[in-house]
Amino acid sequence: MRYLRRLLTKCIGFVRNGRAEAELNREISAHLVLMEDDYRQKGMSSGDARVAARHNYGNVEQAKQSHRDERTILWLEQLVQDIRYTMRQFRNSPGFAITIVLTIALGIGANTAIFTLMHSILLKSLPVTDPKSLYRIGDIYTDCCLTNGLENSNGDFDIFSWENYRQVRASTPEFEQLAAMQAGKQLLSVRRGANQAQSRPGEFVSGNYFSTFGVPAFAGRMFTDADDQAAAQPVVVMSYQTWQADYAGDPSVVGATFYLQSQPMTVVGIAAPEFYGDRISANPPAFWVPLADEPLLNGTNSVLHQPIACWLYLLGRVRPGVAIDPLQQKISANLRQWLSIQPDYQGHGFPPLISKVHVVLAPGGAGIERLQQETNKKLYLLLSISILVLLVACANVANLMLARGMKRRAETSVRMALGSARSRLIRQMLTESVLLGCLGGVAGLAVAYAGTRTILALAFPDALHSAIHATPSQSVLGFAFLLSLATGMVFGSVPAWITSHADPADALRGATRSTGDRASLPQKWMIVLQAAFALVLLMGAGLLTRSLLYMEHQDFGLQTTDRYVLHFDPLGGGYLPEEKLAALYRRLELQLTAIPGMQSVGLAMYSPLDGDHWTDGITLPGQPQPGPNDDTDALLDRVSPHYLEAIGQTLIRGRGFTNSDNEHAPFVAIVNEAFVRKFFPREDPIGRRFGLYEREDLGAYEIVGIVANAKYTHPHEDAKAMVFEPLAQWQHNLKDPIFISLEGQTHIVGAVAMNYRGAQQNLEQAARRTLAEIDPNLAIINLRSLDFQLAANFSQERLIARLTTLFGLLALVLTSVGLYGTIAYQTTQRTREIGLRMAFGADRTRVIGMVMRGTLAQFVFGVALGIPISLVGGRLVESQLYLVKSYDPWSLAVAILALAAAVAFAGFVPAHRAASIDPMRALRNE
């Protein structure tokens, strides 16, 4: 009770401190007067009495202080004092405070931005019920997004056919729910009423998809297994974001009929707002469609009933208490057993592979983690870069604080001499640095927010309703705050400690007189560290920038001037049989060619580096059937006659396709140089024959031309062996239903290459009009210049290279500022010494040289420390580099030169100023 009462009084006293202080003064003077009276009565003279009273009373200030200590909540009182004092200091030198806050803001901002990104991509669970009990059957993502059979030869199974899914689901009661979802993403042509169709991403999922994840409907209902039946009414679920963005949250959407690929389907519900699908993605699905409706939308290209077409990922909720390892064994065994009795797995070289088949169950709380696997290396790279920046920033701040602590040494010494406790001094400086850290942290959050937005926009340029958000989450906020606090403590403690050990007498002797000081060594080390980290960052920037330049300016094997690529879905207007498809292509080609300024138009399954490709196994007549481990792969692209010209790929030998290479003419093919090297290294390939479908079409195609290599799949890799075949030629003699289906799929065009002279907007308008004329269901997915399409492959590399360069320059500036501050401080300390030297005849160059020599030593140490770190760092990023070695001497040389220039500049300015000292004034000056 009494303690409570006391605390209360203290709190009141805290507010009314001035009154208590006045009261105390009054009481003490009254006390002294009484004592004086007493002594006078005892016979002292009034002067003696006063002295005796003071003497016997003891130290008045100490008494006052102990009164205060007792009276108030001490730490709070002191904290307020410290903060007031700090604010006063900031006001006195705003430049210093602003520099420090900005430095921390940039360091923390960069870190928070990167951490926000990492958090939202790598560390986040799906926003679903109990993500911990979700498991995926399969732990890799090698086979995407549609494979036939057992492509992954080491047997680690990760992608399933529909039949296979049903079998696993039926035979594994350990899963409370097991859902299947499309591995890839399909763009659907979506139309409501008479509007022009739009292309929107869709995903085929099993009926129990939403109940597996526990995702409720925002409006309407989610579909169920009952909707996932061939006989059921076709339904879809729309994502909340699409509902908001495309239909402004119109409530009539629920229950309305939409046309997807021209098929009427009912939107039964809107998914919960936070649900973005089963994976983090920049373009999450706008529609979820039951698996059973896949044949409806894809016609004969449907893969649902294809026995070996694997296109589904499996993710389910394991029942509580089920052990994962035995379950894994069980599913693997069942899978082998099932595969061995499937008729379609008896041929095609599958049987020897089946014994190796197994599955690994992986935690599925984060859903399908393909993006995570693709970006985690880059994100960790960004994170390590930003940590380096933070270290440089911290060193810089520590340095500035240190220099300032030294400047304030006289003041500190006076305070020590007057009886300030060392702990109190340290606490004051810590308060100052924590306050700076917090201010920097707040400013850093703003930097982080803006930074994350910019990074996201640059990394995923075509994002639509991205599931990756720029909003710093609460944990990021906490992270930033802890970081700023820790930074404050770290850089606060060093200067505080050093200053508190200052010898008062030494400092009081005169600020410009000291020759050696304790601060200079740690300060120098800070500079050395900063220089080393700056070098590492600059080296990294050099490596990544050079690698990016090599990537961007590599020879893609294409003439890109005036080249444009349009992506669209010919089946947006619904499924078309062979003849109608051919007619559509002819019409498209004709009408596009008629656009004024059009030089040539070519249709193709896919175009260079647009993210799509098709691989087939090549069989050569007269050679044995290849084994399962033989690499006979080649890329296949079916193209219209003018495609090569339209995309700018050069024919080296033989002839290109013409209109007479049609369904009645013999089958012909054009191959690239890589194909020749792979399959006909020692022969003339012109006139040679090959087939695509094992023994069924042996030697069906005759090679009539050879084109130069062009990159289609991956910009980092060499061009792969590739075959071009005429779009107009179909094989009709195939027997295996798999081959028939594959042949059909290769006749679906996805890209139109155009060589067009004129403005891109005009082309876009004309192309849009043309497509709408042919069929309003045909939606343009995109129309980009070929240059843009190629460059889009490097947006993440470009982002990282630019960020690293930015961070490197930032580190360079910070290092220069730190160095400048230190040298300026040191030369001020040595003003007298320099003055003396000059009085004894040293000229200006000599003084400058003397100062610069100190700088040089720090630079040399910094470089010596930085080079090995750079080399190790280079090794770590090696996998991200293209045609650049991790120890690239050019990058290193440029980095060292840049650092040298910055260091020289930062050292020369104060050196020059020191050399301009008038010796007489320097000597007189105290």
Added chain:
Amino acid sequence: MTSEEDEPLQLLQGTLDLIVLRTLSAMGAQHAYQIATRLHQVSQNHLNLNQGTLYPALVRLEQYGWIKGTWGRTESNREAKFYSITKAGEKALNKETLRWRRMAGLVDRLLVEDFPS
């Protein structure tokens, strides 16, 4: 031995509060100088007490609500702050005196007791 007995004593932690309370209880309202002088007399100069040392104790006791300070005039018509003990203070004094006695008795017993080896 004599020199040691003459050496000033340091007050034990917390005893100053008790002494001040007791003084105020026995002598009525007193100002700080009176209290200090009184302590000096009673201890026969053995208690080494700076006048300033009293203030923290006074503040503490006032904050507990055990004493109350009011400004008044001395016989010589000087102004001074007179402290008087409150009802809560009397209660606390009783309690603290008891506690002190028990404590002192315990320490005494421990010091007097023979420890058989």
